[in-house]
Amino acid sequence: MMHAADKLGIPPAKAVLEADEIRRALTRIAHEILERTNGADDVVLLGIPTRGVPLARRLAERLAQVEGRPVPAGSLDITMYRDDLRLRPARALGHTEVPASGIDDKVVVLVDDVLYSGRTVRAALDALGDLGRPRAVQLAVLVDRGHRELPIRADYVGKNLPTSQREVVRVLVTEIDDQDAVLLGDSPVSREGS
Amino acid sequence: MNRHLISAGDLSLDDALLILDTADELAQMSERPVKKLPTLRGRTVVNLFYEDSTRTRISFEAAAKRLSADVINFSAKGSSVAKGESLKDTALTLEAMGADAVVIRHSASGAPHRLAGWVRGSVVNAGDGTHEHPTQALLDAFTMRRRLGRLDGIRVTIVGDILHSRVARSNVLLLNTLGAEVTLVAPPTLLPVAIGSWPCSVCYDLDAALPKADVVMMLRVQQERMNAAYFPSVREYSRRYGLDAARMALLPEHGIVMHPGPMNRGVEIAAEVADSTRSTIVEQVANGVSVRMAVLYLLLSGSPEAERGEQQ
Numbered sequence: 001m002m003h004a005a006d007k008l009g010i011p012p013a014k015a016v017l018e019a020d021e022i023r024r025a026l027t028r029i030a031h032e033i034l035e036r037t038n039g040a041d042d043v044v045l046l047g048i049p050t051r052g053v054p055l056a057r058r059l060a061e062r063l064a065q066v067e068g069r070p071v072p073a074g075s076l077d078i079t080m081y082r083d084d085l086r087l088r089p090a091r092a093l094g095h096t097e098v099p100a101s102g103i104d105d106k107v108v109v110l111v112d113d114v115l116y117s118g119r120t121v122r123a124a125l126d127a128l129g130d131l132g133r134p135r136a137v138q139l140a141v142l143v144d145r146g147h148r149e150l151p152i153r154a155d156y157v158g159k160n161l162p163t164s165q166r167e168v169v170r171v172l173v174t175e176i177d178d179q180d181a182v183l184l185g186d187s188p189v190s191r192e193g194s
Numbered sequence: 195m196n197r198h199l200i201s202a203g204d205l206s207l208d209d210a211l212l213i214l215d216t217a218d219e220l221a222q223m224s225e226r227p228v229k230k231l232p233t234l235r236g237r238t239v240v241n242l243f244y245e246d247s248t249r250t251r252i253s254f255e256a257a258a259k260r261l262s263a264d265v266i267n268f269s270a271k272g273s274s275v276a277k278g279e280s281l282k283d284t285a286l287t288l289e290a291m292g293a294d295a296v297v298i299r300h301s302a303s304g305a306p307h308r309l310a311g312w313v314r315g316s317v318v319n320a321g322d323g324t325h326e327h328p329t330q331a332l333l334d335a336f337t338m339r340r341r342l343g344r345l346d347g348i349r350v351t352i353v354g355d356i357l358h359s360r361v362a363r364s365n366v367l368l369l370n371t372l373g374a375e376v377t378l379v380a381p382p383t384l385l386p387v388a389i390g391s392w393p394c395s396v397c398y399d400l401d402a403a404l405p406k407a408d409v410v411m412m413l414r415v416q417q418e419r420m421n422a423a424y425f426p427s428v429r430e431y432s433r434r435y436g437l438d439a440a441r442m443a444l445l446p447e448h449g450i451v452m453h454p455g456p457m458n459r460g461v462e463i464a465a466e467v468a469d470s471t472r473s474t475i476v477e478q479v480a481n482g483v484s485v486r487m488a489v490l491y492l493l494l495s496g497s498p499e500a501e502r503g504e505q506q
Binding site for chain 2: 077080081085086088089090091092093094095096126129130131132
């Protein structure tokens, strides 16, 4: 996995999930969603950019395969709702695309790659509130690395990954990074120090 | 991006594309049930307008409010400016009130540049004299990109009073950055002396320029600035440089007609042209809000300290 780490400019990282394991984790999450929502009726998957979006699409494909009908998937950009906007330079916006069926009275499953502080999910809940009123909101993540700063938990987890806060978790997806992997490495420089 | 937006010429290609892409995302918002974002909560935007304006001021106000900023409107009429207060003293007053951004329109070219030296917040030029109007150029470019799908390589013809037009200057600078080819068409008396140094070509015959124009932008004949005889009569101007239905027919099939407003119907643009499906005049107003939201977001959301930290 050294080549992937080099490309990202981060120090040597080890792969904690390989492509096969990611595939299996997503299939399992898809089945859990079906179980919890009684056949994914009224389910809308919304990926949080950047890497939540392809993950949401893959989950939608799996749900559609099992149920034999399309399950709507889209994306939800949360940049404008972040609580750290003043702490960083202005950032480019991601794309928000809500499926035509809308989110009112649906079960929205938010999809993200890594669950960490929970602040992204908090922002996503605020953003959802401005788009409509879902019947329920659930959260699916590929990796839960702990260290929550808000009372938020995931409904579906691909892998629980115990980490230290000094470590960096990077999820790579084929759609964006040409390969599937979850990498765990040391932080190049601690944020406060830069 | 710079901390201020004073000239369209200060924007790099990346800056300009970032503003247009951000505006694209924000434009979606006008279809949502809640047309408001919490992004600039607690920030104060002052609209400092020394010249009359309807659409620009309202557009900036709507943009700031949709981002949850507090907006203070200041117009020279009925304020202490009428009692003779200088721009600097007004600026210091705003500074004391804690303005995070000042949107300024002034009849003197260069006023926003001076203001930027006196206040800590960001300064956005909303039109200064005959100099620049960068957000108008951005919304024009945004409208062109939405209608035509691209900006690189398109041909834009700007017609009318180039001499007094801050819209023309900002458009020439920005469109040049974005890779479009600009042709200016005007009577020789309404072209600035230094036109040779602008990155565009010049033509005196509108009929010759139209067949190859993807965009034709008609400028308002600014009668309030017409203190000398720039052309013999309004009627003659209208005949030679006005856009009527017959002239519009010379445009290629996909060609669009733009006007920054306010229009003098029957002078530079015929009513039937202004109301045709090729005209983007109403769209330009709607797009103005999205583009100004993008500008305010990009100037105000990050902190200046973080900006410096990132560059190290």
